[in-house]
Amino acid sequence: MDHFLYRDGELYAEDVPVREIAASVGAPFYCYSTATLTRHFRLFDEALDGMDHLVCYAMKANSNQAVLSLLGSLGAGMDVVSGGEYRRAKAAGVPGERIVFSGVGKTEGEMRLAIEGGIRQFNIESEPEMALLSAVASSMGVEVPVTIRVNPDVDAKTHEKISTGRKGDKFGIPISRAKEIYAQAAALPGLKVIGIDVHIGSQMTDLEPFRLAFRKVAELTEVLRAEGHEIARLDLGGGLGIPYERSNEAPPLPVEFGQVVREEVSHLGCEIEIEPGRLIAGNAGILVSEVIYVKSGEDREFLILDAAMNDLIRPAMYGAYHDIIPVVEPEAGAEPAVYDIVGPVCESGDTFAKQRVMARMGAGDLVAFRSAGAYGAVMASEYNSRPMIPEVLVHGDQFAVIRARPTFDEMINRDTIPSWM
Ligand SMILES: *Cc1c(COP(=O)(O)O)cnc(C)c1O
Numbered sequence: 277m278d279h280f281l282y283r284d285g286e287l288y289a290e291d292v293p294v295r296e297i298a299a300s301v302g303a304p305f306y307c308y309s310t311a312t313l314t315r316h317f318r319l320f321d322e323a324l325d326g327m328d329h330l331v332c333y334a335m336k337a338n339s340n341q342a343v344l345s346l347l348g349s350l351g352a353g354m355d356v357v358s359g360g361e362y363r364r365a366k367a368a369g370v371p372g373e374r375i376v377f378s379g380v381g382k383t384e385g386e387m388r389l390a391i392e393g394g395i396r397q398f399n400i401e402s403e404p405e406m407a408l409l410s411a412v413a414s415s416m417g418v419e420v421p422v423t424i425r426v427n428p429d430v431d432a433k434t435h436e437k438i439s440t441g442r443k444g445d446k447f448g449i450p451i452s453r454a455k456e457i458y459a460q461a462a463a464l465p466g467l468k469v470i471g472i473d474v475h476i477g478s479q480m481t482d483l484e485p486f487r488l489a490f491r492k493v494a495e496l497t498e499v500l501r502a503e504g505h506e507i508a509r510l511d512l513g514g515g516l517g518i519p520y521e522r523s524n525e526a527p528p529l530p531v532e533f534g535q536v537v538r539e540e541v542s543h544l545g546c547e548i549e550i551e552p553g554r555l556i557a558g559n560a561g562i563l564v565s566e567v568i569y570v571k572s573g574e575d576r577e578f579l580i581l582d583a584a585m586n587d588l589i590r591p592a593m594y595g596a597y598h599d600i601i602p603v604v605e606p607e608a609g610a611e612p613a614v615y616d617i618v619g620p621v622c623e624s625g626d627t628f629a630k631q632r633v634m635a636r637m638g639a640g641d642l643v644a645f646r647s648a649g650a651y652g653a654v655m656a657s658e659y660n661s662r663p664m665i666p667e668v669l670v671h672g673d674q675f676a677v678i679r680a681r682p683t684f685d686e687m688i689n690r691d692t693i694p695s696w697m
Contacts (some may be wrong), residue, residue, distance in 0.1 A: 309560050311671075313556060327548050330653050340366050354370050378399045387412045419466055426474055448473075451496060472497060483634075487540060493540075565587075579615040582619070599645070602637060
């Protein structure tokens with residue numbers, strides 16, 4: 277249930293016809309549903325019911341201020357991976373005590389920023405990072421809460437580019453060295469070691485890798501406690517996948533994920549954090565685009581859209597699949613067409629789908645990419661000098677532009693020509 281449904285022959289976003297939004301803001305644009313974002317956050321929150329927990333939204337999935345403000349107001353914490361994200365979370369009104377700082381390359385400036393503004397914990401990923409954070413915190417005369425991210429060497433069985441928990445991945449410290457590194461951390465000034473962090477990948481559609489990783493974290497908890505460390509908090513990361521191809525995918529639900537957490541770690545009595553991103557925002561958003569041309573090639577037809585790889589890079593970057601549906605509901609029994617669906621960018625990689633079977637379309641028709649709310653707008657660029665497209669948030673029968681399309685002058689005037697020219 278995602279609140280983008282056909283009603284009276286056309287696609288609605290909650291109670292607003294998508295066509296109306298398109299008429300108002302112009303295609304292409306992203307459109308998010310308040311009801312879906314709310315529902316997905318609550319599903320995770322409820323999945324951990326009965327355990328002391330905080331759901332920290334991994335805001336890299338979609339960091340629009342309106343989205344952060346909505347989730348923050350529901351009680352979400354935030355998982356940030358840069359100083360920019362930290363500032364966005366604070367600007368959206370999320371208090372420092374609900375912000376966790378992840379990422380392999382935190383700089384001294386980012387550490388200072390978060391310590392000054394307040395932080396729930398740093399998730400440390402390496403020994404040099406640990407040493408720097410210790411020095412920064414000591415110089416500021418404070419002790420900061422930290423967990424250490426362990427790499428459990430578990431195969432998340434997901435796409436190569438978003439797998440993060442195997443030996444060869446750049447993330448975390450090897451779990452085999454955890455005892456030694458926790459001992460080092462405990463001896464460093466300015467750090468208060470409070471727990472363990474793990475995150476093994478994204479778009480995971482099988483619970484077994486989660487279970488294996490959580491089990492290793494539970495074992496490590498006992499080992500570290502026996503060494504005298506106080507392990508009071510477990511950050512179990514994000515990564516639960518969503519159905520991109522509705523007709524043949526049914527990944528596990530948050531409640532089932534919660535059950536695995538309960539089975540593997542609840543006996544330890546730790547406070548639990550999770551960091552879902554994609555599952556909260558992914559199916560809460562669509563990308564709406566207009567057909568510019570239907571072009572007949574040698575052996576196929578191309579649907580040329582006004583959205584391109586710079587607006588939604590997932591198909592080009594990961595070979596990702598998105599359902600692409602007409603905004604006007606196809607007539608039952610109408611003969612479908614087969615298209616290669618492409619954007620206008622001058623790269624063959626600018627292809628959203630090959631040989632996709634869908635309703636016959638014509639120039640000027642609107643289509644919607646489903647499951648585009650996560651890792652969509654945030655990964656966009658202005659390649660080919662295509663200005664960033666607007667983002668719209670729907671709430672019941674209302675909608676608002678939550679990021680306006682820049683003018684061409686705004687885009688061009690960000691550059692400056694040196695005075696010597
Ligand atoms: C990306 C990321 C997440 C979120 O992953 P999703 O697949 O979007 O749920 C959580 N934690 C960390 C550390 C991440 O890097």
